[in-house]
Amino acid sequence: MEDSDVLDAYSRTVSTVAAEVTPHVASLRLARGGGSAVVFADDGYLITNAHVVGRDRAGVATFSDGTEQDFRVVGADPLSDLAVVRVSEAPPAVRLGDADKLVVGQLVVAVGSPLGLAGSVTAGVVSALGRSLPVRTARAGRVIENVIQTDAALNPGNPGGALADSSGRVVGVNTAVAGIGLGMAVPINATTRRIIDTLLVEGKVRRAYLGLVGVPAPLPDEVAEHTGQRAGLRVVEVVAGGPAARAGLRPGDLVLTVGRARVSDAQDIQRQLFAEVIGTRLPVTVLRNGAMVDVVAAPTELAG
Numbered sequence: 566m567e568d569s570d571v572l573d574a575y576s577r578t579v580s581t582v583a584a585e586v587t588p589h590v591a592s593l594r595l596a597r598g599g600g601s602a603v604v605f606a607d608d609g610y611l612i613t614n615a616h617v618v619g620r621d622r623a624g625v626a627t628f629s630d631g632t633e634q635d636f637r638v639v640g641a642d643p644l645s646d647l648a649v650v651r652v653s654e655a656p657p658a659v660r661l662g663d664a665d666k667l668v669v670g671q672l673v674v675a676v677g678s679p680l681g682l683a684g685s686v687t688a689g690v691v692s693a694l695g696r697s698l699p700v701r702t703a704r705a706g707r708v709i710e711n712v713i714q715t716d717a718a719l720n721p722g723n724p725g726g727a728l729a730d731s732s733g734r735v736v737g738v739n740t741a742v743a744g745i746g747l748g749m750a751v752p753i754n755a756t757t758r759r760i761i762d763t764l765l766v767e768g769k770v771r772r773a774y775l776g777l778v779g780v781p782a783p784l785p786d787e788v789a790e791h792t793g794q795r796a797g798l799r800v801v802e803v804v805a806g807g808p809a810a811r812a813g814l815r816p817g818d819l820v821l822t823v824g825r826a827r828v829s830d831a832q833d834i835q836r837q838l839f840a841e842v843i844g845t846r847l848p849v850t851v852l853r854n855g856a857m858v859d860v861v862a863a864p865t866e867l868a869g
Contacts, residue, residue, distance in 0.1 A: 585660075773842045
């Protein structure tokens with residue numbers, strides 16, 4: 566196959582995805598800034614980032630055809646960095662995919678409103694999966710778990726926009742620019758669908774918070790053979806003053822289990838961090854300097 570044929574096939578895929586997804590993406594204008602949002606359900610519901618809406622409760626959404634509508638904020642969840650907003654009328658919902666089926670190297674297309682330019686499209690690949698993204702605010706530090714890392718160019722205004730696979734299914738919500746050529750997106754999967762459904766009904770999600778940043782890592786052969794577990798979560802940062810820090814967890818620890826359930830990535834922890842574990846004693850087993858260490862963490866409720 567000639568290079569021109571490869572380029573044509575690539576271009577056709579990106580343009581097809583762009584044509585399918587762009588009508589479902591809006592530019593959001595708020596009192597304290599802006600971003601993007603994606604129509605994900607009927608009756609005018611859009612998904613965006615919690616940090617995009619901030620403390621604002623309303624704003625204006627502009628779709629790719631120039632249509633403008635007022636929107637109200639239905640609810641937000643800072644820990645997942647997801648929020649739901651609603652307009653009176655919107656295009657049909659975009660098709661949602663399952664980020665748990667993504668593989669590193671897979672083509673993805675980002676659609677959003679960088680720098681206020683509605684309907685902007687960039688393309689790239691999935692660079693890594695299962696990342697944790699630390700975010701600092703004026704009041705505290707927090708961690709967005711299990712994000713998708715991509716080299717698709719993201720710019721200010723892209724957060725809240727769609728990250729789609731080559732079939733035009735939205736598999737992530739763009740959330741941050743982590744560096745040159747490095748963007749992050751919140752995955753669309755069973756865990757985040759539960760969060761979104763709760764936001765639709767209750768307007769908020771009571772979330773437990775541990776305060777650690779980790780990356781998937783293989784277990785040493787002898788530990789894997791003994792436990793039957795092949796991977797854990799390597800702690801790269803512990804948020805000062807958080808439950809993980811108070812429990813004695815340290816950077817370099819390799820988390821094996823949380824709540825006696827095996828952990829191989831950040832999502833395995835996130836699945837447990839809902840209201841029912843706030844204030845409970847949550848056992849955590851880590852591998853530290855070649856030895857198994859058991860600690861007990863007491864998750865706190867994430868402040869809104």
